[in-house]
Amino acid sequence: MLLAADVGNTNVVFALYAMDGKGGREIKARWRIATDPRRTGDEYAVWLLQLLQIEGFARTDVTQIIIGSVVPRAIHNLTVLAEKYFSITPLIAGEGAAEWGFLIDVDExxxxxxxxxxxxxxxxxxxxxxxxxxxxxxxxxxxxxxxxxxxxxxxxxxxxxxxxxxxxxxxxxxxxxxxxxxxxxxxxxxxxxxxxxxxxxxxxxxxxxxxxxxxxxxxxxxxxxxxxxxxxxxxxxxxxxxxxxxxxxxxxxxxxxxxxxxx
The missing domain is CATH 3.30.420.40 (ATPase, nucleotide binding domain)
Known part of the structure; x- marks a missing residue:
């Protein structure tokens, strides 16, 4: 399953997706927490792992993680969360294998x-x-x-x-x-x-x-x-x-x- 983290200026939204590998996707659970760049990976884990369990999922159900963020300072701690508690190197939206892949036809x-x-x-x-x-x-x-x-x-x-x-x-x-x-x-x-x-x-x-x-x-x-x-x-x-x-x-x-x- 895919764990997606959408980091906005006000909230971070986590969504757990079931993916069929053929373009089909379904959100099985979602959680929201206030955005705080100082929140550590350990703090995220205490909160998120409990919510996974409440919804009937185990951390081993998560096989892929992707992070999209408009708050650059938050990316490091979410990366720590992914690597330390899920043993997954997360994708960062817009970078590496997760490059945007479309024409951005503006000046900057x-x-x-x-x-x-x-x-x-x-x-x-x-x-x-x-x-x-x-x-x-x-x-x-x-x-x-x-x-x-x-x-x-x-x-x-x-x-x-x-x-x-x-x-x-x-x-x-x-x-x-x-x-x-x-x-x-x-x-x-x-x-x-x-x-x-x-x-x-x-x-x-x-x-x-x-x-x-x-x-x-x-x-x-x-x-x-x-x-x-x-x-x-x-x-x-x-x-x-x-x-x-x-x-x-x-x-x-x-x-x-x-x-x-x-x-």
């Missing part, structure tokens, strides 16, 4: 984040034609992937929680609110909390739809929009922009790279 190809590269790989394999991948994470990214699987560029915007943090942190009287789906489609709030939610939520929807439409115009061909990340489902209820919501897109990119490396 090496600056493309691992998560966006993995989304590109998975989107091209799973969906036809031109794609726009919207990933709702700490930042929200919009990435154009053409019908040949080449990465053509994109946009980085503050995530909705970062936007809310900036609003609350730089005002004296505005309260902390939770991001949630508004109870109505009205854009005229009757109290401070509702007005804040409307501004952040519907403002974010408007920003997202506007940027996607501009990207489509620049691409010049029909482009399917694929949404991923923790808040994708929340926004999907309030926009018609998404052709698919794929929560496992980044993890699937890791699994595809691992399959290629094994071949």
């Amino acid at each position: 190809p090496r600056s493309l984040g691992a998560d966006r590269a993995l989304n590109t790989i998975a989107a091209h394999e799973k969906y036809p034609g031109d794609k726009i991948v919207v990933d709702f994470g700490t930042a929200t990214t919009f990435d154009a992937v053409d019908f040949n699987g080449a990465y053509k560029g994109g946009i980085i915007a503050p995530g909705i929680n970062l936007s809310l943090d900036a609003l609350v942190g730089n005002t004296a009287k505005l309260p902390r609110i939770a991001i949630r789906s508004p109870e109505s489609d009205s854009v005229m709030g009757r109290n401070t909390e509702d007005q804040m939610l409307i501004g952040v939520f519907w403002g974010y929807i408007a920003m997202m739809e506007g940027l996607i439409e501009r990207m489509r115009q620049q691409i010049g061909r029909p482009a399917m929009v694929i949404a991923t990340g923790g808040l994708a489902i929340l926004f999907d209820k309030h926009t018609r922009m998404f052709g698919a919501v794929d929560a496992d897109l980044t993890l699937d990119g890791l699994a595809i790279l691992a399959e290629r490396a094994a071949r």
Whole structure:
């Protein structure tokens, strides 16, 4: 089985994949922990090995490990986890046998984040034609992937929680609110909390739809929009922009790279 680790700025997501060697893959379990570059391999092991056991798996069930990270400092300790507790030298996404394997058609190809590269790989394999991948994470990214699987560029915007943090942190009287789906489609709030939610939520929807439409115009061909990340489902209820919501897109990119490396 494959253990995939997707290291984001906020969380590390581990997924245990059953692979059939012919492109078929199924996630059997997944676990999430807060990203902390100081967390040692031993600390990861105490947590992860217990969770494996709870789900009915043994460490010997893991035969391959791949790590994709936008936090370079975290890679060393995850490598220690793989080598010390699983006796496996992990694949590092974008390096060696796990090179990206697609054209990165931008001015600075090496600056493309691992998560966006993995989304590109998975989107091209799973969906036809031109794609726009919207990933709702700490930042929200919009990435154009053409019908040949080449990465053509994109946009980085503050995530909705970062936007809310900036609003609350730089005002004296505005309260902390939770991001949630508004109870109505009205854009005229009757109290401070509702007005804040409307501004952040519907403002974010408007920003997202506007940027996607501009990207489509620049691409010049029909482009399917694929949404991923923790808040994708929340926004999907309030926009018609998404052709698919794929929560496992980044993890699937890791699994595809691992399959290629094994071949």
